[in-house]
Amino acid sequence: MSNTHLNLGVCYYPEHWPRDRWEGYAAKMKALGLRYVRIAEFAWSRMEPEEGVYTWEWLDEAIDVLHRAGLEVVLCTPTATPPAWLVRSYPEILAHDEHGRVREFGSRRHYDFASQTYRAHSRRITRELASRYGQHPAVVGWQTDNEFGCHGTTRSYGPASRAAFPHWLQQKYGSLEALNQAWGNVFWSQEYTAWDQILPPNLTVTEPNPSHVLDYARFASDMLAEFQEEQIAILRELSPGRWVTHNFMIFFGDFDHYRASEALDFVTWDNYPTGMLEFFSDWVDEQTKLRFARTGHPDLISFNHDLYRGLKQGRSSAAASANGNSPARQSGFWVMEQQCGQVNWAPYNPLPAAGAVQLWTTQAWAHGADTVSYFRWRAATMAQEVMHSGLLRHDETEDRGFHEVKALDRSGMPNGEVRAPVALLHDYESLWIFDQQRHNAGLSYWTQTLTYYCALRSLGIDVDIVHPDADLSAYRVIVAPALTLMPEARLQRLEAAAHGARLVFGPRTAYRTESGRAFENGQFGSFKHLFGGRLLQFDSLRPGLTVGVGEHRVTTWAESFEPREGQSLHSYGDGPLEGQCAVLRHGNVTTVGAHSATLVREVLREVLREAGLSPQDLPEGVRISRRAGVSAWLNFNSEPITVAGRELAPVSFTLEAEQVMA
Amino acid sequence: MSNTHLNLGVCYYPEHWPRDRWEGYAAKMKALGLRYVRIAEFAWSRMEPEEGVYTWEWLDEAIDVLHRAGLEVVLCTPTATPPAWLVRSYPEILAHDEHGRVREFGSRRHYDFASQTYRAHSRRITRELASRYGQHPAVVGWQTDNEFGCHGTTRSYGPASRAAFPHWLQQKYGSLEALNQAWGNVFWSQEYTAWDQILPPNLTVTEPNPSHVLDYARFASDMLAEFQEEQIAILRELSPGRWVTHNFMIFFGDFDHYRASEALDFVTWDNYPTGMLEFFSDWVDEQTKLRFARTGHPDLISFNHDLYRGLKQGRSSAAASANGNSPARQSGFWVMEQQCGQVNWAPYNPLPAAGAVQLWTTQAWAHGADTVSYFRWRAATMAQEVMHSGLLRHDETEDRGFHEVKALDRSGMPNGEVRAPVALLHDYESLWIFDQQRHNAGLSYWTQTLTYYCALRSLGIDVDIVHPDADLSAYRVIVAPALTLMPEARLQRLEAAAHGARLVFGPRTAYRTESGRAFENGQFGSFKHLFGGRLLQFDSLRPGLTVGVGEHRVTTWAESFEPREGQSLHSYGDGPLEGQCAVLRHGNVTTVGAHSATLVREVLREVLREAGLSPQDLPEGVRISRRAGVSAWLNFNSEPITVAGRELAPVSFTLEAEQVMA
Amino acid sequence: MSNTHLNLGVCYYPEHWPRDRWEGYAAKMKALGLRYVRIAEFAWSRMEPEEGVYTWEWLDEAIDVLHRAGLEVVLCTPTATPPAWLVRSYPEILAHDEHGRVREFGSRRHYDFASQTYRAHSRRITRELASRYGQHPAVVGWQTDNEFGCHGTTRSYGPASRAAFPHWLQQKYGSLEALNQAWGNVFWSQEYTAWDQILPPNLTVTEPNPSHVLDYARFASDMLAEFQEEQIAILRELSPGRWVTHNFMIFFGDFDHYRASEALDFVTWDNYPTGMLEFFSDWVDEQTKLRFARTGHPDLISFNHDLYRGLKQGRSSAAASANGNSPARQSGFWVMEQQCGQVNWAPYNPLPAAGAVQLWTTQAWAHGADTVSYFRWRAATMAQEVMHSGLLRHDETEDRGFHEVKALDRSGMPNGEVRAPVALLHDYESLWIFDQQRHNAGLSYWTQTLTYYCALRSLGIDVDIVHPDADLSAYRVIVAPALTLMPEARLQRLEAAAHGARLVFGPRTAYRTESGRAFENGQFGSFKHLFGGRLLQFDSLRPGLTVGVGEHRVTTWAESFEPREGQSLHSYGDGPLEGQCAVLRHGNVTTVGAHSATLVREVLREVLREAGLSPQDLPEGVRISRRAGVSAWLNFNSEPITVAGRELAPVSFTLEAEQVMA
């Protein structure tokens, strides 16, 4: 298997195992067809057992053993786990949670991104590590830290962040007048008269000002990005010719991943389909969780593939170019950690179905992954992950996943481009402000966004998920499910895009200004012309309460529009909004006000057809993805399915030469 | 429309809007038929941007603009929102929650009523404000602060309250011996030997002593009342001829509203029917929440009307007279904030049904409101209330509520007296001790109280809600659903009332002494003669467990009595209490031990008939109220209903000349 | 009634009642047939109202009154409730919860077992009390403190425990290298380089190291045991010839009860069947809670009887002998607090069914209780327990329980031996590590253990619950449902036991080493020969997800084995483990990997038959227990049941001469 097809890798912890096992493990990895081995992301206490004392000998040997076996090493900065001596000497590096409690040593990610003290240690260990291994022939690339934001660690409310936040605000706003105006602080006498009066937005008597929360999210996101950029600068200096990446995590929304990936060469993410469904998808109903308990949900997984594939397109063509990256649509992401057996961190951790590891690997490839790296080599016999699986069991026997990897035929999986005709727009700032004031406990930014994504996937359409400020010129249809925060410049670009493409917007679109206020002139702000009307009402529906739009039942959210230049495609059939417009159309722009999976699917099917695409209705759990001329048919059901003349076995895939779309 | 009929008003925040809008808004308010405009309750940061520096110019103009338009102004003390500079200079004013965490600046109500520092600032800003506007011709009255107790702010567990509580106790009890005896501190060695050993009852290992909790509730309630009385004294001095009120909130139970309203001229409350149902009625079942999602529940709303209408009758005729108020039954309350569109603070915030704003306004009038003031003029475009509606939308267009207000015909709504034949007795001390030891997670003081109230309303009966120590001489039937705390003097007065009226008591009546202990001689204490028997057992029924009384199923609570002088009207048909008395009757006094809505209704129907009243069985969601010779028929259902020959449209009302009751 | 049959007692608080009631109460107790009266466990503030000032006069009189009436006194050390003066003078004795909050004075159990300051006070008050009453003729025995561990008080995270924990670790491990190895601290760089870097395992960013948690549980358990042993040593010295016991509580698992009972003469426990079902059995489904709401569940109650009966068999014959106790199987426990009416501390507190107090008393006797002591004499009229029942009501009338006690015929209840043929093995260390990493939110150590216990009871089999290191030579069948932590020495003893007895193991057996790691060579460690195979997989089943084993449906947990020397008795019929072994048999050892009540019952029935026992299928809610030649048939159902020719009335029992088992 060459570089031209899907590569495989594994996450490995040599420090966990006796040295007499290392040679055998390396040989076994190689024999399994693995190319990359990621190591050392949690090994700080073995690199530097006391301050300034470095013990590299074990890591020298670990890397050499892998090198001799012909494996390539992905080395990590170990900053996700500062050792005990560091924490006890510099306790000010610890984060605090929103209840004001210190987040203690004893697991991982126990630091505040805003801590200048910790930043200095982070730079120091990165420099030492990169000095020693930056030009080692086995080391082909770097991973910074590990899973930024995991366990809610993006935002700290402790002393380091408290001290840094007012400075960040001062830089952003210049004057308190500007800040008070942007946040609307005249409301409830929240006006500040000195910068140091401003604290993080926790422990308030009732809900804090959403603009305050929004800026705190931006601040914390920036601190994270700065923290990483300091490491990257050192790696670039000391490890020329190697790439730098980070392993992002499933649906994490606390920081701006576009900003955090700007300085990376490419991104990776960690794909745990069963854990994702049980633990990171609290908006998914129990019925669906049960149905896909052993495979994960195909659309939740592929959403993350599509999301992380599109991350490096950045927030604008300009930004991407400035970083020396091509603004063209890129594939080239990895799955850095791929589940290959049960996980241990969800409330329920079922075994994957037979075939699931092959299905997940193929799906990752089909969505653009160049490498899939399994987590982990051998199941941990100690500490927090004793119940987690690996390719090898505790007793070193080959686990179920090992056999699936071994049997996987990658010859039909070339690492070519994914060319999706549809863009789905995604923006972390909209997520933050949307979820800060949901107005309906059953709704969230992800719920609304996934409703549109799943509809597109159920219609057999490939989707790029991109930032709304990215270059959208190549897309025939652009879908923006939940862009509630809408700067004017962004709307102008979308208006331009509407000349060449069809646009579909979801509810709450363009409701908020850049600082999180509502537009003084109401929803769509000054862009009512683009949408062809204005907002009339929004209706937050309690469980059991629905309204109708034609044959569709609308749950959770219903907003209505007054068509001006536009026309009403669908209107409400009952309830307080009876007779009012539910789907507004103006030229190439369609705006859906009602939350209804079936209505969304109907609207999208029609728009896709108009755009010359060929939507096809796929059965639940069956999906198709196309890459480099190959179509992958994926069946996540535990039953065989016949679709478009194909017989798909349970939990399986079929690769076919792609048929050119009409 | 004159003063003789229902008046309308609006809550308005001139500081939120550009000055060039003010004139137009005032004219539009006047044209809508509004009379009163409430302003400035959150505007401290604009009145005093730094300590001792007052900036009145904007408020001068705001009031003048309203005055010139012929509107009358209700001005507020702005103490619900101390500004940032004040909080940072005097952090000791902040409250602490029951977990020991400080309740920070960044929303509202961030102060401890017991803080002497904050009290001084409260008096100072009140004095400044009243000096400037106390005799302004537009200013007709004052509102103190805003929604005391909102967000659980009555009780603080921080330094200010911790310091004040022992002093309050010392004043009440004189000696530690008396306190230890009153609280029963010999239990679990809780006896105190120095006043400063006594802390607030939070953070205890397991549940605290209920007597400790009861006195802490009284203490906090007193602190709140004192805080307000300090303001009122200044307003009386500097603003002669103006009335003073406060806007109380839905079902808030943390302080004694009778005590807090003693020094007011009349009371107002804030009526949010949909938010009330979703957020402040956790004892209401999901089915009912769904049914009345767009109108609120008629009895929950009217309970608050009847409660607040009766507040100024006070705790005794004596007390009322001492304040120079007539002891006679008073109407004369206001709805200070009336929902006129969706709210933003419940888990679900549905749009009101078409007609709901008119229905709510009419219901308020029918229950005795002289003025209904809508919240708020224009929807906020900033900060915490961006998702809340107003009469105008964000974009200044007229929202649905505006049109309903405009179309409302108030000519049939004279501001006369409400004369209810039945009194329902309500007491905050009973609420505190009842809910501190519920003995059944499904039961509460409000649940039990509302069970009786709803039964009376479903029988078409007008009800006054009054304090048990009020003058009860005018009532033919007196219903006391949950008076569990029963001082002897109170029982003596009730015994006297039973000579002229019929009394109905609910479970747990007269179970507790004034300090929250149980009577040494058991339930009813020394008043077994009045009730005609004594308590045998109480049975706390888990969900699904029921016992029968005739055809009625009893849930949650069943207590049984041994009749002595009295007789058993109904007895238990199964369960551990089989054959024992469930409803005890002695002369004019009927005591119901079983929690069963249908049994309560049957018992009440019979008692009302005996008392010469004419109960009529109303359909669910249909209610009748009478005021000043007019009967208002109200239909809260979304379907038309035919009742007693009338056809009531969905979500509508009909006014008729009252027929004199038999 | 003599000592040879079941004795009765009562819990009594003379300090709660006026002295003029004492004589009458004593006479009434005596007349009721009570022998023992337990007093003073919460009376410290009356013994020592200020530091060093002792007031014994009241207690002198209280004891004398009981003595004169011919009653025997169980006296308690009052350390469960240090008085206010002590707490305020020595606030360092207070515990802290896992959130870092101090656990305040104001209820009970407000102390940290590791506090040397509190230990000194504990010894002092014990010495004073024992000096005065240790040889009083009425005092026949002592209870230490009260309900150790209640309200989650075993583990403190405050200064006293924080200071003591590193010392305890240093004593255990000697070197940090040993500790780092035992805990696997190389994982996530958790390695310590100084003892004082180690804190309690709370407030960590995500889950702490399970080995860290395990040792913290051991540490806290040791602190508790040491605390008690200090008291016992003083009592032995000053009160010769009296026994010492402690009243343990239902299902408490936070400390090692075997260790805590080593120095006691016998153990007692507090039996609250309805509260147990509602509050301490969160793994029981709602249907079962409803069915047995008024009687408690027979197996949950008897599990505790069997557990506490077996406690003094200790962790090894050696240990028992060292304490001067016979290693032979002992009965001789008491129920120190027996519910005799409603409790007040569960979410729902239903009245016991008629007959329940007699049924519970009889069941206690049948499982080996020599004495049943009712809680409490008269219902408290004050403080936290106002809603709790007693034998007398608040008003001193005789409550329902009083009448049942009075009517109970104990002549058929000799205090002989319970000789169970089956041992069920139980170990607190396995509980701690099992529940720390459940891997399935629906599973716990108790759930798994009770599944086997209930199956045995439903087959009419008497069961001893004993420590796995106890002498097992007398048992024909040994059942180990959840021994996940398995030191090698223990496995060796079990291997030896398998020569003479049949062994049945549940899932997760021998998964963990003594320090909580997984065995490097997988499940069963080096003992695969004993079990006849090795672990293949474990599958954590979400709610609704099941797999089949024959006709049985497996929920929650399924693990599979590779038979080596053993054979597969049952295999999975579907799911990822299809065709793999679910029940493994090797010689006398059967290991069940699947969680299925019906499969467990089938397997046990067959093993019991092989062992020559005669399992009989009992209806739900009907149980049989045998003691001293008498069989007690117990019906916990509210309907009459016919079983094996007997007609059992609802909530009743029948005593018969035991038929010798085949």
Ligand SMILES: [Zn+2]
């Ligand atoms: Zn990971």
Ligand SMILES: [Zn+2]
């Ligand atoms: Zn309000």
Ligand SMILES: [Zn+2]
């Ligand atoms: Zn107890």
